[in-house]
Amino acid sequence: MTTRDAVRARGRRPGGEDTRSAIIDAARKSFAAKGYDKTSLRGIAREAGVDPALVHHYFDGKAALFAETLDVPVNPAELIERITTGDVDRLGWRIVETFLGVWEPAERRDALVALVRSSMTSEEAARMLREFLGREVFGRIAASTGAPDPQLRGALAASQMIGLVVARYVIKVPALAEATREQLVERIGPVLQHHLVDRSPGPE
Amino acid sequence: MTTRDAVRARGRRPGGEDTRSAIIDAARKSFAAKGYDKTSLRGIAREAGVDPALVHHYFDGKAALFAETLDVPVNPAELIERITTGDVDRLGWRIVETFLGVWEPAERRDALVALVRSSMTSEEAARMLREFLGREVFGRIAASTGAPDPQLRGALAASQMIGLVVARYVIKVPALAEATREQLVERIGPVLQHHLVDRSPGPE
Numbered sequence: 001m002t003t004r005d006a007v008r009a010r011g012r013r014p015g016g017e018d019t020r021s022a023i024i025d026a027a028r029k030s031f032a033a034k035g036y037d038k039t040s041l042r043g044i045a046r047e048a049g050v051d052p053a054l055v056h057h058y059f060d061g062k063a064a065l066f067a068e069t070l071d072v073p074v075n076p077a078e079l080i081e082r083i084t085t086g087d088v089d090r091l092g093w094r095i096v097e098t099f100l101g102v103w104e105p106a107e108r109r110d111a112l113v114a115l116v117r118s119s120m121t122s123e124e125a126a127r128m129l130r131e132f133l134g135r136e137v138f139g140r141i142a143a144s145t146g147a148p149d150p151q152l153r154g155a156l157a158a159s160q161m162i163g164l165v166v167a168r169y170v171i172k173v174p175a176l177a178e179a180t181r182e183q184l185v186e187r188i189g190p191v192l193q194h195h196l197v198d199r200s201p202g203p204e
Numbered sequence: 205m206t207t208r209d210a211v212r213a214r215g216r217r218p219g220g221e222d223t224r225s226a227i228i229d230a231a232r233k234s235f236a237a238k239g240y241d242k243t244s245l246r247g248i249a250r251e252a253g254v255d256p257a258l259v260h261h262y263f264d265g266k267a268a269l270f271a272e273t274l275d276v277p278v279n280p281a282e283l284i285e286r287i288t289t290g291d292v293d294r295l296g297w298r299i300v301e302t303f304l305g306v307w308e309p310a311e312r313r314d315a316l317v318a319l320v321r322s323s324m325t326s327e328e329a330a331r332m333l334r335e336f337l338g339r340e341v342f343g344r345i346a347a348s349t350g351a352p353d354p355q356l357r358g359a360l361a362a363s364q365m366i367g368l369v370v371a372r373y374v375i376k377v378p379a380l381a382e383a384t385r386e387q388l389v390e391r392i393g394p395v396l397q398h399h400l401v402d403r404s405p406g407p408e
Contacts (some may be wrong), residue, residue, distance in 0.1 A: 119375055120324045126375045134377065155371060155379035158393055162375070163367020166358060169332045171323055171366070173338065175359035187360055191395050 011039050020058050022048045028069040032124050036066065036131035062138040064130075068112045074102050075134050084144040091145065092193030098163060098183045104181065113169050116162065145197050156195040164188060224262050226252045232273040236328050240270065240335035267340040270332075274315045278306055280340050295349065296397030300389045303365060308385065317373050333356065337362050349401050352365040360399040368392060 008119040026048035030039045041062060045052040079102065083094050103112050119157040120123040133139075134154065142154035164184070168176045179187075205333065230252035233277050234243045245266055249256040257300075263269040267280040307316050322329035337343075338358065346358030368388070371381045 064312060100267070117324050120321050120370070130375050130377055147242040151379040152383060152387070152391070155377045155383075158377060159367040159371035159380060160364050161367070162370050163363040163365070166324070166366050166370060167363035171334050173359045175333050176363060179359075181358060184357070187356070187399070190398060191364070194394060194398070195391065 024068050028064050031128050035127040072108050072111050080140050090182055093185055093189030095192050096188045102179045104148055116165055153196050157192050160191050227259055228272050231269050235332050239331040276312050277314050284344050297393030299396050300392045320344045320369055351401055357400050361396050364395050
């Protein structure tokens with residue numbers, strides 16, 4: 001029985017928390033079935049049996065709704081705004097700092113690990129993650145700098161962050177699992193800076 | 205029926221290809237059950253029912269045997285030797301070049317992807333990969349430079365390479381899946397150089 005069915009079975013009109021849950025439920029199905037890019041808020045409203053205006057009432061856009069389907073109560077658009085506002089010379093460090101700030105609490109980390117893990121074995125999950133990261137996260141960050149090759153740069157930055165998640169939380173390489181947040185910001189900040197901003201391909 | 209059983213069932217003495225297969229079979233089981241570090245060549249010989257000298261006859265050490273269990277006919281010790289010999293100022297680039305040279309052929313790439321994928325869902329596979337990378341690959345490379353914090357440096361370098369494999373071959377982020385080898389060497393070489401060798405934590 002889905003949340004929506006449950007709402008109906010109890011004979012209540014969708015409203016408040018029930019409507020919210022029905023929308024998240026419909027969104028989760030749609031992202032999994034169609035991927036991130038092809039999912040629309042209108043389609044989610046239809047699937048949830050609610051007015052599209054209600055979706056906009058409860059959620060600040062598609063990225064925020066996507067985060068809700070992962071049980072992560074953050075608004076990606078706000079985080080990206082925070083990351084891309086400020087000195088571009090510190091962009092790489094801000095990304096690592098923001099990322100770890102959001103994801104280190106255990107309950108969010110579990111959601112992140114579950115997402116990365118399922119993207120390794122399910123083409124649907126891989127597509128969701130790939131499209132979401134490209135469209136809402138690293139695509140936006142890379143585009144904000146004006147550096148050439150934003151797509152390749154964004155993808156390279158994503159590769160370092162995905163590798164950090166896998167090595168620290170999943171494979172649990174000891175030195176990385178034990179590293180402090182400050183150490184990671186200090187060591188990985190310059191890597192994201194290099195991938196996203198530096199004009200020359202390397203230090204030589 | 206295992207390879208060893210097959211050898212016996214056919215009434216032949218272990219020898220040549222049969223012995224070789226029996227050893228690989230026993231090694232695969234032992235690495236999965238005990239992890240990389242606690243597996244010994246002596247224990248593998250016992251499990252395979254052959255003289256330990258035969259294991260040394262067929263395989264150039266534990267790392268080479270581990271590679272065989274992954275169906276990857278490379279000798280890690282030789283690759284590491286090749287990587288760590290030469291100008292330390294080019295170490296990062298040599299790693300990416302060597303890594304891609306070995307792993308890009310489709311049949312080896314499949315073995316690599318299978319290993320990374322299984323390490324995401326199986327603690328046994330994660331432990332094998334973690335111990336192998338730490339002991340035989342990034343541990344040795346990091347130790348070769350004389351830079352401080354070799355364990356953290358090796359783990360950070362591993363995180364970038366794991367992220368590259370996941371983003372390019374598994375999640376298939378378009379810009380990375382389509383990048384040429386030369387582009388990857390140019391962009392990721394300096395990152396490994398930074399993680400492994402650079403004294404200052406960043407460009408500032």
